[in-house]
Amino acid sequence: MSDEGQIMLRETFTVAGGDFSHAGRVSTTIKSMLKQIGFPSAVIRRTAIATYEAEMNVVVYADRADVTFEVTPKTIRVTLADQGQGIADLELAMQEGFSTATDEIREMGFGAGMGLPNIKRNADELEINSEVGVGTTVKITINAGE
């Protein structure tokens, strides 16, 4: 991105794996920050959905993650770098309906194999790097101009 240097806002958060009681807190915070800045509601909504799904993936599958939230005049970027089991077959994981979630997770209404496809649908750019046994980095970029 050519506007990389003009970061208007940068915040970091952490997400704890398995912490269902606080799940959604980071995406909720990011949503209110974007609202305060005054981004169009469609842009805020896409960011909120993509971030929530990525945050839930950390809660369900990883040990922990560092989340970086950056706003430039043209883009919103959320990067979640987790330490965890990683994704063995990314192509398979991107398929709608594929999931390795436990029954317990499914009973809560998660693990339907919709998370990653949902992120992809709402992001303008999605970059995923994963190493089995080490962790996964998900970089979500949303164009701020709707």
Added chain:
Amino acid sequence: MRLAELKDKLSLKSLNDVYDKDVEGAFVSDMVSDVMAGAKPASVWVTTQTHKNVVAAANLVDIAAVIVTRGRPVSDETLEMASRAELTILTTDLDTYSLVGKLHAAGV
């Protein structure tokens, strides 16, 4: 339709404050990702899920209120979170099918 009007029309019980919001539609699902993917803003979310994550998910996609069917109990923790997010939690003893029929008949 305003939320309070809908609550009265369908004889729903509120478990916390009824926040003054406009209801423009409804979305029915017990799958959280389904709601994230498909629910339109200002919809009521009809579900049997009552755990705390329902609140975060509903808030993120601008759900007007959650309607819990078949009188399933909702924990105080969930209700506290909902109130903090200004999200009304309504319940009915009806099952989802019957409630949705009434929603439809009421013009939602």
